[in-house]
Amino acid sequence: MTPALALRDVRISRAEAPVVHGVSLDVAPASVTVLLGANGAGKTTLMDGIAGLVRCTSGTVSLDGRPIDKLSTYRRATAGLAYVEQARSVFRTLTVEQNLLVAQRDGADLDTAYRLFPELDKRRGLQAGHLSGGEQQMLVLGRALVSRPRTILIDEMSSGLAPVVVHRLMRAVADLVDLGIAVLLIEQFAHLALEIGERAYVLSKGRIAYDGPCAELRGDADRLHDFYFGATPQPAGAAVADHGPGSGPVESGGA
Numbered sequence: 001m002t003p004a005l006a007l008r009d010v011r012i013s014r015a016e017a018p019v020v021h022g023v024s025l026d027v028a029p030a031s032v033t034v035l036l037g038a039n040g041a042g043k044t045t046l047m048d049g050i051a052g053l054v055r056c057t058s059g060t061v062s063l064d065g066r067p068i069d070k071l072s073t074y075r076r077a078t079a080g081l082a083y084v085e086q087a088r089s090v091f092r093t094l095t096v097e098q099n100l101l102v103a104q105r106d107g108a109d110l111d112t113a114y115r116l117f118p119e120l121d122k123r124r125g126l127q128a129g130h131l132s133g134g135e136q137q138m139l140v141l142g143r144a145l146v147s148r149p150r151t152i153l154i155d156e157m158s159s160g161l162a163p164v165v166v167h168r169l170m171r172a173v174a175d176l177v178d179l180g181i182a183v184l185l186i187e188q189f190a191h192l193a194l195e196i197g198e199r200a201y202v203l204s205k206g207r208i209a210y211d212g213p214c215a216e217l218r219g220d221a222d223r224l225h226d227f228y229f230g231a232t233p234q235p236a237g238a239a240v241a242d243h244g245p246g247s248g249p250v251e252s253g254g255a
């Protein structure tokens, strides 16, 4: 099956310093792939490279089997890629509905967003600046959805939100799969992301330290910690064989 998104040997520098060192990964269609790693590992830089906000110094990025790394950010978006960046930005003085209309593409049905988030349906006429933080994040996801993407990149949507809201957002991300959308998800609450994800990658100092099923890492905080902070890098595609004792979630806080 052709991956929805495929990276091969992608390298990216920031301010001329190499940050991402030859990353290869696949995101399967209609699935959640989780990208974990400590602060500064290069996760956001990688997302920015996929979306075209920063230039990849080498390597290829393909969407549905088609190379996109030479395309502008706009052309990548029209090719079916949406990017939910870390900053939760909505048009604060526009209503919920106007925010969706601005993002709407190809006659997308706004009701798709309202079905995913009935919370927004009830607030169609409210200025987005008056929404709670969680509702604003829902609107950001809703805006991505009405751009009719086949793949969505989501970078840490849970910052500053109450746990109950984060759970709600995770459920919505899982629902995107039912709409046929592929998701690459960065999430500081690793245990929640691993619950909804199929495949996980752990990035450590710009290199893939783990590539395998989310199920292998669920509940195994010690092993996850090792991958974050100093495991021996594994070749792409290698699953981890041993099962250590689970000891709760690991979050991608600092070292």
Ligand SMILES: Nc1ncnc2c1ncn2[C@@H]1O[C@H](COP(=O)(O)OP(=O)(O)OP(=O)(O)O)[C@@H](O)[C@H]1O
Pocket: 014, 015, 019, 037, 038, 039, 040, 041, 042, 043, 044, 045, 046, 252
């Ligand atoms: N605009 C920039 N200019 C220069 N260096 C940058 C820039 N953005 C990121 N970096 C550096 O690139 C490295 C990777 O940062 P990045 O934000 O990609 O990591 P991350 O894994 O997303 O971390 P976090 O979880 O804290 O968001 C860090 O050393 C960071 O200081």
